[in-house]
Amino acid sequence: MAFxxxxxKPAARVANNRQDVWSIINEAAAATPTQPVVNMGQGFFGYxxxxxxxxxxKQALDxxxxxxxxxxxxRPRLRKAISDAYAPYWGRKLDPETEIVITTGANEGMxxxxxxxxxxxxxxxxxxxxxxxxxPNIEMAGGKIVYxxxxxxxxxxxxxxxxxxWVIDFAELERAISxxxxxxxxxxxHNPVGxxxxxxxxxxxxxxxxxxxxxxxxxEVYDRLYYAPFTRVATLSPxxxxxxxxxxxxxxxxxATGWRVGWLMGPAxxxxxxxxxxxxxxxxxxxxxxxxxxxxxxxAEAEGFWDECIKDMKSKIARFNAIWDELGLPYxxxxxxxxxxxxxxxxxxxxxxxxxxxxxxxxxxxxxxxFLIQEFGVAAIPPTEFYTDANASIAEDYxxxxxxxxxxxxxxAKERLRGLKKYIQE
Numbered sequence: 001m002a003f004x005x006x007x008x009k010p011a012a013r014v015a016n017n018r019q020d021v022w023s024i025i026n027e028a029a030a031a032t033p034t035q036p037v038v039n040m041g042q043g044f045f046g047y048x049x050x051x052x053x054x055x056x057x058k059q060a061l062d063x064x065x066x067x068x069x070x071x072x073x074x075r076p077r078l079r080k081a082i083s084d085a086y087a088p089y090w091g092r093k094l095d096p097e098t099e100i101v102i103t104t105g106a107n108e109g110m111x112x113x114x115x116x117x118x119x120x121x122x123x124x125x126x127x128x129x130x131x132x133x134x135x136p137n138i139e140m141a142g143g144k145i146v147y148x149x150x151x152x153x154x155x156x157x158x159x160x161x162x163x164x165x166w167v168i169d170f171a172e173l174e175r176a177i178s179x180x181x182x183x184x185x186x187x188x189x190h191n192p193v194g195x196x197x198x199x200x201x202x203x204x205x206x207x208x209x210x211x212x213x214x215x216x217x218x219x220e221v222y223d224r225l226y227y228a229p230f231t232r233v234a235t236l237s238p239x240x241x242x243x244x245x246x247x248x249x250x251x252x253x254x255x256a257t258g259w260r261v262g263w264l265m266g267p268a269x270x271x272x273x274x275x276x277x278x279x280x281x282x283x284x285x286x287x288x289x290x291x292x293x294x295x296x297x298x299x300a301e302a303e304g305f306w307d308e309c310i311k312d313m314k315s316k317i318a319r320f321n322a323i324w325d326e327l328g329l330p331y332x333x334x335x336x337x338x339x340x341x342x343x344x345x346x347x348x349x350x351x352x353x354x355x356x357x358x359x360x361x362x363x364x365x366x367x368x369x370x371f372l373i374q375e376f377g378v379a380a381i382p383p384t385e386f387y388t389d390a391n392a393s394i395a396e397d398y399x400x401x402x403x404x405x406x407x408x409x410x411x412x413a414k415e416r417l418r419g420l421k422k423y424i425q426e
Contacts, residue, residue, distance in 0.1 A: 002076075003311040004187050005151060005384065007159035008148065013136065013139055013140060016420070017032050017207060017365075018358075019358050019367075019409065020132075020385070021084075021121070021132075021381060021382060021385035022042070022357065023192075023356065023367060024362075024366065024369075024370075025041050025373070025379055025381065027124070028359075028369070028370050028373040028374065028379070029379055031039055032371075032373050032374050033374075033414075034374075034375070034376060034377030034379055035377065036377070037373060037377045037378070037379050037414045038065065038377060038378045038404075038409060038412050038416060039309070039379045039414055040230075040378060040379055040380050040401040040402055040405065040409075041379040041380055041381045041400075041401075041402065042258075042381070042402065043191070043338065043339065043402040043404060044257045044258075044402075044404070045256075045257065045404045046253040046405035046406045046409055047159050047255065047382070047404075047405075047406055048255065049254045049255045049256045049296075050303065050305060051254075052296070052303055052305075053127050053254050053256070053292060053293075053296045054264060056291070056292040056295035056296060057288060057289060057291075057292035058330050060287075060288035060289070060291040060292050061127055061288050063071075063288075063291070064204050064285075065317075066287050066288045066291045067287060067288060068287060069126075069283070069284050069286045069287065069420065070102070070284045070285065070290055071282055071284065071324040072275065072278065072279045072284050073097075073100075073275050073278075074100070074101060074103075074263065074284075074285065074290060075102065075287065075290040075294065076086075077290075077291060078102055078261075078263075078291070078293055078294040078297075079096035079097075079100045079102065079315075080096045080294075081094070081293075081295075081296075081297035081298050082094075082096075082100055082248070082265070082297060083096045083099075083100060084296045084297070084298075085300075086265065087089060089232050089235055090232075090234070090235055091235070094265055095268065096341065098268035098271060098272070098273055098386040098411065099265060099266060099267065099268055099340055100263060100264070100265050100271070101264050101271055101275045101278055101388045102261065102262070102263050102285050102290060102351060103263060103264060103276055103278055104247050104260050104262070104282050104285040104286070105251065105259075105260040105261065105262045106219070106221045106247050106248065106249040106251070106252075106262035106390070107137070107262070107265060108149055108262065108278070108281060108282060109113055109132050109247055109262045109264045109274070109365075110133070110134065110137055110185075110217060110219065110247055110276070111137040111140070111141075111277075111281065112264070112274045112277040112278040112281060113183075113217050113245050113247075113264060113274050114137050114138050114140075114141040114143060114148055114183075114184065114217075115141050115276075115277035115280075115281065115408065116270075116274045116276060116277040117182060117183060117215060117270075117273060118138065118141035118142060118143040118182060118183065118268050119141075119142060119182075120142030120143075121142065121143075121180065122142070122143050122180060122181075122182035123143065123144050123145075123146050123178060123180040123181045123182060123183075124138050124140055124144070124145055124146065124181075124182065124183045124184070124185065125145075125146050125147075125148060125173070125177070125181060125184040125214075126138075126145050126146070126147055126185050126390060127147075127168065127184070127185070127186065127187070128147050128148070128149040128150060128386065128394070129147050129150065129192055129383050129386035129387055129395060130147075130185075130187075130340045130387075130389050131187060131194065131219065131386070131418050132385060134185055134297075134388055139180055143182070143183075144180070145320070146176045146181070147170075147176075147330065147388050147390075147391065148168065148169075148172050148173050148176050149152025149171060149172070150166045150167065150168060150185060150190075150193060150195070150351060151166065151167055151394070152165070152166050152332070152395075153165040153167075154329055155167075155232075156159070156343050157253065157343050157345040157346070158216050158322070158330060158396060160325075160330045160331050160332075160333060161330070161332060161333065162197055162332070162333050162335065163190070163194035163195040163196075163229065163332045163333060163334045163335045163336075163341075164196065164198070164330065164335050165332075166193045166195050167201075167412070168201065168205075170204055173208065174208065175206070177208060177212055177214070178268060181212060181214050182214065182215060183214060183215045183216075183217060184205070184214050184215070184216055185217045186202075186217070186218055186219065187214065187218075187219040187220075187221075188202070188218070188219075188220060188230070188232065188233070188336070189223070189225060189226055189230070189334075189335065189336025189337040190219075190336070190337065191222065191270075191337055192339045192341060192381070192383050192386060192400040193332060193334075193339075193341060194332060194335055194336060194337050194339055194340065195335055195336070196226050196227075196228045196229070196230050196333025196335040196336040196343065197231075198229070198231075199229070199231040199236075201296070202231055202233055202236060203236055203266045203272045203279075206233065206236050206237075206240040208238050208250065209240070209243055210240060210243065213243070214231060214243065215243055215244075215245065215270070216240070216243050216244040216245070217232065217244075217245050217247065218232070218233040218244055218246045219247045220232060220233075220246055220247060220248060221246065221247060221248060221249035221252045222252055222337040222338075223253075223371070224252070224253050224309050224310070225252070225309060225310060225313050225336055225338060226310070226335065226365060227317075227334070227335055228335035228336065229309065230336065232246065233246065234246050234265070234266070235287070237417065238378075240263065241266075241267060242264060242267055242269075242376055243244050243270075244267075244268060244340070245264050245265070245266040245270055245271075245274065246264065246265045247262065247263075247264055248262060248263045248264075248265065249261075249262045249264075250262065250289075250293040250296070253296075254293065254296050254402075256289075257381070259286070259289045259292075259293070260285070260286060260295050261285060261286065261289050261290055263333075275376065283320075302425050304374065306351045313338055313403070313404070316323075316338070316403045316405070316410060317334060317338070317403050318335075318403070318408070319407060319411075320340065320403045320410045320413070320414065321333070321340060322414070323413075323414040323417050323418070324342055326345070326418075327417070327420055327421060327424060328424065328426075329342055329343065329347070329420075329424070330342075330343045331344060331345060335416040338402055338403050338404040339400050339401065339402055339403070340400070340401045340403060341383065341398045341399070341400055342380075342398060342399050343397050343398055344365075344368050344397055344399055346395040346424050346425060346426065347368065347420060347423050347424055348423055348424075348425045349367060349371050349423070350423075353367075353371065355370055356370075361386040361392070362382070362384070362398040363392045363396040364397065365382035365395065365396050365398060365399055366382045366384070367385050368379065368382065368399055369382045369399060371416075372375065372399070375419065376416040376417060377416055378416050378417055380399040380400060381400040381401075382399060382400075383395040383398050383399070383400050384396050401413075412420060
């Protein structure tokens with residue numbers, strides 16, 4: 001039955017009829033004759049957290065208090081564990097009561113930051129490509145987004161390069177700042193590029209924010225997966241720390257993206273408003289898994305877990321990227337995280353290949369993603385989804401692959417991708 005009443009119309013914020021990347025990739029995966037599809041698309045882990053964290057979660061379920069509401073700011077044990085874990089980087093222990101708030105995943109933490117500070121008409125600077133959830137979160141708070149692109153190396157189609165070679169044009173960034181700029185969001189290590197912003201780059205960004213009194217939201221959810229020198233923005237100086245909210249994620253830290261435990265760290269004068277918004281959004285976050293994450297932080301160092309994370313992920317990146325070296329396709333070698341951007345400008349899709357209309361109307365990377373799923377049964381993500389239409393051309397020759405999968409999955413993907421040889425033209 002069709003409803004035409006004006007009162008039943010959806011809000012503009014959810015009324016966009018254009019299919020998002022996730023539904024398109026899932027549709028392609030369901031339609032391909034090559035089953036099962038090797039999923040190198042969405043960034044969830046293909047393996048469990050280590051036993052010491054899994055066992056902590058099981059034990060927490062036996063406790064009465066861990067099955068009830070947690071304090072809205074988060075369980076005291078987890079806030080203390082985070083304070084202890086980050087003290088070596090901050091040079092002091094953050095106050096668990098006033099400088100840390102636990103959220104329902106990093107995403108809800110960022111929504112709470114936007115809701116805590118953004119009024120209608122306030123401007124928020126975002127670097128392209130961006131994590132797609134930033135956009136609706138800011139818009140729901142009434143913010144206006146101002147985009148500044150990261151620029152890949154000009155010869156990225158002909159040689160493999162470091163993800164660090166994707167750079168900000170600082171003149172563009174300065175032009176993006178206005179009297180209405182309230183906040184700037186930076187993601188380091190970066191999804192999907194894999195860039196770890198250098199200390200010098202961060203200092204230049206921070207200097208502009210200090211000069212213009214702009215709040216920095218530093219999305220550092222991949223902060224335990226870095227293969228180049230990594231600077232935490234808030235540790236640059238007291239002047240920068242005063243303006244910075246740092247976002248963390250147990251899902252990324254402990255291989256448990258479904259647990260939805262995140263946190264924000266920052267000065268008390270900022271955290272109290274994030275906490276106020278978080279209270280209104282979901283009141284408190286899942287209790288037993290907060291307790292398990294606390295134990296995870298308490299034991300990770302002794303278990304050698306953080307070093308093992310870096311070693312394992314570097315090994316997976318090298319294992320997977322061997323296929324691109326073999327095929328002669330250049331890629332952006334990540335400095336952090338677990339995504340690889342591969343430049344496929346040399347891949348020629350056959351003339352007249354049958355794309356559905358909603359894919360045919362999108363940039364070339366959507367066609368490449370559909371083609372890979374249909375012909376080889378390998379799913380990857382088109383990165384122009386993380387760009388505005390005006391700047392989509394920057395990334396339309398790239399595809400994003402997530403390597404946080406078991407080695408046998410990586411090998412299966414590589415075997416299938418060898419079929420690309422006949423479509424590669426120099």
